[in-house]
Amino acid sequence: MALTDDVWVVLKCIDPDESNPNEVDDEVQISTADVYSWNFSLILQHRILKVKAHRNRLIENSSYFHGLLGGNFRDPDVEVLIQWNRSTFLSLLASLFGSPLDVTSQNFLSIFEGALYFGMEMILSQCKMWLAKALSMIGVPSVQLNDLVSIWEFGSELLDYLRELCTSYLARNFVWALSCPSFGDVPYDLLLSTIKHPHLTVDSEKQLCDHLLVWIDANKECCTEDLCITLLKQIRISLLPLWFTAGKNTYQSLSMCSNGSSCGALTLLKQPLTCLRGDGDLLNLKIRLTEFTQRVDLAGCPQITPVVLLLSMLPSSFSLEPLTRNKIVQLLINHESLRGNSCEPWPKLTFEAVHEIDISNCPMLHLEDAVECFSKSFPSLRKLKAANCLRFRTRKLLQLLVDRCPLLCDINLTVDVSPVIITQMSVTESSFGSISSPLPVLWSRPLPSNITKLTLEGLIDVTDYDLQRISDICVSLTYISLKGCILVSDAGISSLICSCLKLNSIVACDTCFGQQSILALCSLEACYDHVAAKHSKPNILQGSNLQMLHIGGCKGISMMSLSKLMSQAYMLKNLCLRDTEVVDDCLFNLGGSSLEVLDVSNTKVSAAAMAHLIGLNPGLKCLKARGCKNLLHQGSKTENKNLYVELGKLCKLDEISVGWGFSFLSLEDLKPAVSFLKAIEVGLGGLLGHDGLKRLPLTCPLLESIVLYFQVISDDLIVNMLESLRHLKSLALCHCLGETSSLSFKVSMPNLRKLRLERVAPWMRNADLISLSQNCANLIELSLLGCRLLDSGLQPSSPSFIYLHRSRQCLGDCICLLRSL
Numbered sequence: 001m002a003l004t005d006d007v008w009v010v011l012k013c014i015d016p017d018e019s020n021p022n023e024v025d026d027e028v029q030i031s032t033a034d035v036y037s038w039n040f041s042l043i044l045q046h047r048i049l050k051v052k053a054h055r056n057r058l059i060e061n062s063s064y065f066h067g068l069l070g071g072n073f074r075d076p077d078v079e080v081l082i083q084w085n086r087s088t089f090l091s092l093l094a095s096l097f098g099s100p101l102d103v104t105s106q107n108f109l110s111i112f113e114g115a116l117y118f119g120m121e122m123i124l125s126q127c128k129m130w131l132a133k134a135l136s137m138i139g140v141p142s143v144q145l146n147d148l149v150s151i152w153e154f155g156s157e158l159l160d161y162l163r164e165l166c167t168s169y170l171a172r173n174f175v176w177a178l179s180c181p182s183f184g185d186v187p188y189d190l191l192l193s194t195i196k197h198p199h200l201t202v203d204s205e206k207q208l209c210d211h212l213l214v215w216i217d218a219n220k221e222c223c224t225e226d227l228c229i230t231l232l233k234q235i236r237i238s239l240l241p242l243w244f245t246a247g248k249n250t251y252q253s254l255s256m257c258s259n260g261s262s263c264g265a266l267t268l269l270k271q272p273l274t275c276l277r278g279d280g281d282l283l284n285l286k287i288r289l290t291e292f293t294q295r296v297d298l299a300g301c302p303q304i305t306p307v308v309l310l311l312s313m314l315p316s317s318f319s320l321e322p323l324t325r326n327k328i329v330q331l332l333i334n335h336e337s338l339r340g341n342s343c344e345p346w347p348k349l350t351f352e353a354v355h356e357i358d359i360s361n362c363p364m365l366h367l368e369d370a371v372e373c374f375s376k377s378f379p380s381l382r383k384l385k386a387a388n389c390l391r392f393r394t395r396k397l398l399q400l401l402v403d404r405c406p407l408l409c410d411i412n413l414t415v416d417v418s419p420v421i422i423t424q425m426s427v428t429e430s431s432f433g434s435i436s437s438p439l440p441v442l443w444s445r446p447l448p449s450n451i452t453k454l455t456l457e458g459l460i461d462v463t464d465y466d467l468q469r470i471s472d473i474c475v476s477l478t479y480i481s482l483k484g485c486i487l488v489s490d491a492g493i494s495s496l497i498c499s500c501l502k503l504n505s506i507v508a509c510d511t512c513f514g515q516q517s518i519l520a521l522c523s524l525e526a527c528y529d530h531v532a533a534k535h536s537k538p539n540i541l542q543g544s545n546l547q548m549l550h551i552g553g554c555k556g557i558s559m560m561s562l563s564k565l566m567s568q569a570y571m572l573k574n575l576c577l578r579d580t581e582v583v584d585d586c587l588f589n590l591g592g593s594s595l596e597v598l599d600v601s602n603t604k605v606s607a608a609a610m611a612h613l614i615g616l617n618p619g620l621k622c623l624k625a626r627g628c629k630n631l632l633h634q635g636s637k638t639e640n641k642n643l644y645v646e647l648g649k650l651c652k653l654d655e656i657s658v659g660w661g662f663s664f665l666s667l668e669d670l671k672p673a674v675s676f677l678k679a680i681e682v683g684l685g686g687l688l689g690h691d692g693l694k695r696l697p698l699t700c701p702l703l704e705s706i707v708l709y710f711q712v713i714s715d716d717l718i719v720n721m722l723e724s725l726r727h728l729k730s731l732a733l734c735h736c737l738g739e740t741s742s743l744s745f746k747v748s749m750p751n752l753r754k755l756r757l758e759r760v761a762p763w764m765r766n767a768d769l770i771s772l773s774q775n776c777a778n779l780i781e782l783s784l785l786g787c788r789l790l791d792s793g794l795q796p797s798s799p800s801f802i803y804l805h806r807s808r809q810c811l812g813d814c815i816c817l818l819r820s821l
Helices: 032-037 055-061 063-069 086-096 108-118 121-134 145-157 160-172 174-178 181-185 188-196 205-218 225-232 242-247 252-260 265-270 272-276 306-313 322-334 367-377 394-404 464-473 490-499 515-535 559-568 584-588 607-616 643-650 664-673 689-699 715-724 766-775
Strands: 008-014 027-031 048-054 079-083 295-297 356-358 383-385 410-412 453-455 479-481 505-507 548-550 574-576 597-599 622-624 655-658 679-682 705-709 730-734 754-758 781-785 815-819
Touching (some): 008 086, 032 048, 032 086, 145 181, 160 188, 181 205, 367 394, 584 607
Parallel strands (some): 008 079, 479 505, 548 574
Antiparallel strands (some): 008 048
C-alpha cells in the first residue's frame, strides 16, 4: 500500500536525564507543519514535548522510524515515546521537515549521535560534511579543544575515520592547542598519535618538549614512566637548545631519552660527523617542517649549522639515499658554502606558509648561507630575526635579503652591546657628502622592497652610505632601530628621515642623532601639518606622524628644537629621553595625549613637569624615572600636584622605574595604579623601607620582575617576596644593605629565570650556590658580584645554567657571569 502524508503520528519526547516521576507533567504540543515558526527557546521550557509529525516523512528519512512505523501500520492515534535529549531531538526533527540544520562545535556530537541512533542518513551526511570542512580550515580553529576530545573519544568507540580526522586536525593546529587551558586533559592515546602524525606543526622542538612536560606534570598520577618515555621519544633531542636541555635534567624520563639518543644536541655541536655517518635515518636532525608551518624558531641552538638547514629542506626519501648522505658529509668536512654549485641539483621542498623565522644566537649558522636556503624553501618569508649572529657583513647581507626574499618586511639583526659604554667611545662625525665614494662592497641598483621594519641595533659596521641605500630601497619603511650604531652620523640619520616619509618610529639611542635629525623631524611634521590642514575637515586634530622616538644618550640636541618637535608630536606613544639634557619645557610642550611609554631616567626633569604630562596622558603604561634628582622638588609652571598621586588616580601601570623621592608613602599613593604591575625598579635615592618591601607583594601581586638598588633588605623580606610572588621571573638585588644569609634562597623558585646578586651575598660559598641551583630549576641567567668565597672547585649538581667567563653570544640565551671580586 502506498504511503501518504495524511497519516500523522505523535512523538512524545522526554529527556531521560531530566525526567522526574513526582513532577506534574508540563507539556507542549507542536506540529511539523509549523516547523519554520518553531521558537526553540520557548518550546524547550517545557519538560515534555508532543510533536505531531507525518509518518511518511519519518519512515523515508529514518531507519529507526521505518522499522517502527513501516508496513501496514495505520493507527492514526499512535503515540511514540522518545527518550532523548529534547533540544537534540527537536533539531533532528526540524531538519527532517525542511528547517536548516545549524551544526556547531558545541552541538556536533549530540546531533551526530542522535542521527546515528535514529538512522537519519541525510543528517549524518550533513554532519560529516560540516566536520570535514571545519577540520580542514586554515586559520582560527573552528572546533574547540574540549569538543575535539569528545568527538575523538566518541570515534574511538564507533568510527575510526572520526579519530583520524581529529588527530590530523590537532596535529596541524598543535600550537593553538598548546595555548588552550584544557591541553592537560587531552587523552594520552590522542596526544601520542598526534605527535607521531606527519602533519604535526610546532614552532620549535623546545615548544613541543616544554608542553609535553607540562602535560606529564598534569597527568603524573595516571602516566607511568614507560608511557612518559614513549611520549618524549618523539622529541628530536638534537634540536633542543643546550640551556633548555640542561635546565630540564630533573625530569628523569627526558634524561633517559637524551642519554639513549645516538645524537644529542651536544654531540651535534661537537661531533656532527658522528651523527651524519650513523646507520639510522637523519630524521632526528631535520627541523620539523610541514605545509602548515608558519613560524620556525631555532633561537639559542648553537648546534644548528647550514648543513642541518639543508637537510631539513630535502625530501625524506632523498635524504635517506647513501649518496646524498656522503655528499652532506663532504660538505661538512670541506666547510663548503651552500651557495656553491654542489647543492644546486638537489631537490628542495617549498614551504609556502612559513612567514617568520628566528635564528637568533645560532653562532654556527652563516647568515648568507641561511638566506640562500630561506629564499628557495620559504618564498613567503616576511619576518626574519637573527639577533647576535656575527658571521656576516651588514651591507652584503641586506643586499642579499632584498634580492632573494622580496616579501620580507621585518628584519631584526640586533647585536647585544649592552656591556659596552657606547657614549664613551670616540665617534667621528663624517661628512654626508663623502658617502658616495667607492667602497669594497657596493649595493646593486636599488629596487623598492617591502621592508617596513628594520632593526640594526648594535651593528658597528653600519655607515651613512648604508643609510642612504636603505632610504633608496626601503621606501615603505615605518620603523628603524639604529641603537648603538656608532658609525652613523647626525647628517646620515637626518637624510634617512627626510627620504623615508612613512617613518614613524625611530630608535637611535647612543648614536650621533642630534640637531640635524631633530630639524629634519620638525620639517617633516610641518609638512604633515600642511598636508593635513589642506585635506582634512575643520576641527580635526592636525599633526605629527611620529609614534616612537628613542634618543637616549644622544648629545648635541638643542632643547628649543626638541621642545618644538614635542609640540608637534600629537601621536607620540613611546618616548625615551634618558641620559639627555632634556628640560621641563620639553615635557610641558608635548602636544599629544596618547603617551604609553616614557623614559626620562638620569635627566633633570622635575616632579611638576612629570605630573603635568601624566595629567594629559592617562593611558601611560610604563614610566622610567630612575636617577632624576629633581623629582625631589616641585616646579613653578603648574599647580602643586604630587607626581605619585596623579599616577595613582589616572594610570594603570605595567612597569615603573623610580629613585629619588620615592618612598613607602609613594607606594601607598600608587596603589590604584600598580595592582597589575609586572615590573618595578627602585634605584638610588628611593627608600621603600622594611614596611614598603614587606607590603610590596600585597600591593603588586602580579610582579614578574624586581630590581632593587641600595635598599635595606633581610632574609625575612627576601623569603616573603619569593614565597608570595609566584609569577616572579627576574630578581636583582644590587648593592643593598642589611644582614642576609643563605636562608634567603632556601625557597623553591621554579619560575625564576634571571637572578642578579651584586654586593649582597659575600657569604656565598660553593655549597650555597649548588643549593641555589637546585631551588631554581629553570634559572638561565645568573650574575654574581662580590662573592669572594666562591672558588674554581664549583661543581653544581643541577646545571640549570651554563657558566661563561668572557663571551655571551657564543652560547645564546644561557648566561651566567661568575665574578668573584
